[in-house]
Amino acid sequence: MTRCEQHNIKYxxxxxKFVDEMCFKSKNLYNYANYIIRQEFxxxxxxxxxxxxxxxxxxxxxxxxxxxxxxxxxxxxxxxxWKAFFKAIKDWKKNPSKYLGxxxxxxxxxxxxxxxxxxxxxxxxxxxxxxxxxxKPFKPYNNMFKTNAQERILQCRFIPRxxxxxxxxxxxxxxxxxxxxxxxxxxIDIGVDNFIxxxxxxxxxxxxxxxxxxxxxxxxxNKQKANIQSELKKVNGKDWSNKLQKLTDKRYEMIKxxxxxxxxxxxxxCVLYEIDTLIVGHNDEWKQKKQGMQNFTYIPYELFxxxxxxxxxxxxxxxxxxxxxxxxxxxxxDNEDPVKENYNKERRVHRGLFxxxxxxxxxxxxxxxxxxxxKVIPDAFSKGIEGAGSHPTIINLAMLRA
Numbered sequence: 001m002t003r004c005e006q007h008n009i010k011y012x013x014x015x016x017k018f019v020d021e022m023c024f025k026s027k028n029l030y031n032y033a034n035y036i037i038r039q040e041f042x043x044x045x046x047x048x049x050x051x052x053x054x055x056x057x058x059x060x061x062x063x064x065x066x067x068x069x070x071x072x073x074x075x076x077x078x079x080x081x082w083k084a085f086f087k088a089i090k091d092w093k094k095n096p097s098k099y100l101g102x103x104x105x106x107x108x109x110x111x112x113x114x115x116x117x118x119x120x121x122x123x124x125x126x127x128x129x130x131x132x133x134x135x136k137p138f139k140p141y142n143n144m145f146k147t148n149a150q151e152r153i154l155q156c157r158f159i160p161r162x163x164x165x166x167x168x169x170x171x172x173x174x175x176x177x178x179x180x181x182x183x184x185x186x187x188i189d190i191g192v193d194n195f196i197x198x199x200x201x202x203x204x205x206x207x208x209x210x211x212x213x214x215x216x217x218x219x220x221x222n223k224q225k226a227n228i229q230s231e232l233k234k235v236n237g238k239d240w241s242n243k244l245q246k247l248t249d250k251r252y253e254m255i256k257x258x259x260x261x262x263x264x265x266x267x268x269x270c271v272l273y274e275i276d277t278l279i280v281g282h283n284d285e286w287k288q289k290k291q292g293m294q295n296f297t298y299i300p301y302e303l304f305x306x307x308x309x310x311x312x313x314x315x316x317x318x319x320x321x322x323x324x325x326x327x328x329x330x331x332x333x334d335n336e337d338p339v340k341e342n343y344n345k346e347r348r349v350h351r352g353l354f355x356x357x358x359x360x361x362x363x364x365x366x367x368x369x370x371x372x373x374x375k376v377i378p379d380a381f382s383k384g385i386e387g388a389g390s391h392p393t394i395i396n397l398a399m400l401r402a
Contacts, residue, residue, distance in 0.1 A: 001175050001313065002154065007145050009158075009165040015141050019158050019165050020114065022066065022137075026074045027115035029062040031108045033078055038105060047086070050079040069135065073118030081106040114160035124156040131156065131169060147171070162245040176316030179276035185380050186270055187279040187373035188308075189324070189365050190301055193351070194392075196262060197365035199373060201380045203387035204273060206366045209262055213397040214255055218298050221251040255300065258397055263307040265395070271315050278312050280305055281324030281372035320376055327371035328364070331356045333385070337378070338371040362390040 009016050036056055037048045048056070053075055057063045063071045088103035109115050123135040131145040131153065147153070149171035157168040186200040195211030224247055232238045270278055282305065305321060312319040327338045329345035333356035336342040348354045354364040370388065373380055381388065 001173055002170055003148075003173050003310070005148055005169050005171075007167040007169070009167055011163045015144065016165060018137075018141070019117070019167075020160075022070070023114035023117050023158060023160050023165070025062070025066040026070070026117045027109045027113055029057070029066050029071055029074050030078055030115045032060060032062040033057050033075055034106060034108055037078070037082060041105065047082065050075060053079065067135075067137070069123050070117060070119060073120065074115065077116065077118070078106070116160070117158040119156040121152065121154055124153050126151070126153050126171075145169075162249065163242060164249070173314070175313055178313065178316055179318045182277040182318065182377050182380075184273070184275050185277045185279065185373060185377055186273075186275045187281070187369050187376075188266070189281055189327070189369035189372055190304070191365060192299070194365050196266065197363070197369045197392055198266060198269075199366055199369040199388070200273070200275065201373065201388075202273060202275075205389040206363070206369065206392040207269070207395055208363075208365060208392035209265070209395045210397065214258055214299060217251060217254050217258075221247065221298070252300075256303065259300075259304045259307055261397060263304060263311055266308060267311040267315055267317070270312070270317055275317060277318040277320065277377075278308065279320045279322055279373055279376050280308060281327060281368070281375075282321055283324055322372065322376050324368070324372050324375075327375060328368040330371055332367050332370035332374070332388075333360045333362055333390075334358055335385075338375045360390070363392055366390060366392055 009019060033053055033056075037053065040046050040048050054072065057071075057075070058068075066074065082105075085103060085105055088099075092099050092103055119133070119135065119138075123133065123138070125132040125134050126147065126149050127143075129146055130143045131147050132142050133139055133156075145167065147169050149169060150173060151171070153169055153171050155168075155170040157170070159166045159168060184200075184202050186198055189197045191197065192211050192215065194208040195214060197206060197208045199206045225244060228241070228244050228247070229239060232241055232244075266278070269275075282301070309319045309321070325338075326340055326343045328348065329343040330336045330338045331342070331347065331354070347356065348364050352364055354362050354367040356362065366389070
């Protein structure tokens with residue numbers, strides 16, 4: 001399987017300046033080649049594909065400036081963008097209601113902007129655990145970046161992000177065979193106060209990882225952002241600045257770190273207890289339904305789910321992401337199926353407590369997680385629910401970092 005690791009290139013360093021120059025040249029080639037394709041498409045209705053495009057630009061100044069190998073990488077990305085445009089047009093004609101309007105042809109990049117720079121396996125190697133650039137312009141920067149790649153590097157990408165660049169190293173790893181059975185199962189309900197609530201069908205007590213640290217990061221970010229934007233509007237009439245971008249980047253990295261800690265804890269727990277299947281509930285309308293809750297809308301839950309997916313894959317654990325509709329308002333203790341006919345959220349008497357029709361009390365998030373599990377594997381508790389815990393063991397993020 002392929003994996004990707006990221007390295008931040010700090011603003012102002014020699015390597016930053018060099019990468020910035022190369023990404024500027026990549027943008028120039030992208031716009032030059034895009035102009036040729038756009039003119040042919042607009043005037044004659046024809047699409048110039050990659051092979052023909054390469055022949056048209058290989059002797060041009062923008063192509064020679066960036067070099068043959070990296071120039072081909074930029075042209076391939078442009079070609080993919082045009083392929084995506086034609087695919088979208090085809091789908092738009094069949095299903096126009098899915099779109100806000102007719103898909104538009106690929107645009108030019110900003111005149112002063114930057115574009116992704118890509119090096120393939122011929123230009124970047126793995127040497128003694130470090131990234132080794134085989135391309136002459138990059139050689140002064142060899143042995144600067146240690147990598148987790150084990151055998152070889154497939155690709156190296158430089159992605160512009162405001163005042164910094166992210167270097168992505170793409171490499172291959174071997175992973176165990178994924179379990180085809182689902183006998184020892186765990187399920188996760190994602191939230192805010194309890195960032196995750198994890199249950200299982202093996203008799204271990206449920207676990208709830210508190211989301212207080214992530215909420216605090218968001219509260220601080222929202223407060224600082226509002227103050228800076230208010231001042232910007234008064235003084236310059238602007239809504240964004242480098243200071244705001246730096247604050248946003250810092251918040252993202254902090255939350256990303258917390259999610260790495262939680263996802264690692266979850267997968268390590270699954271390995272310890274020989275869990276063969278992990279199920280995570282998701283809701284396609286999370287953002288829309290919680291639009292007024294800043295703490296919710298600013299948490300990148302999809303990023304967390306992606307982390308769980310690849311870490312499970314690395315350990316041979318089957319990973320299932322499933323829609324969670326009707327799980328919070330149906331009763332696990334009453335053996336109800338998580339379907340609309342059984343939905344009654346009035347039994348959730350307050351935020352953390354659910355009272356079943358049989359009179360028993362259960363943590364509301366634990367109840368939802370059990371129902372997520374049952375929604376995917378209905379017979380997961382075929383031997384009875386006597387060993388299923390009703391209230392979770394609380395885990396704080398500070399404990400995970402330690």
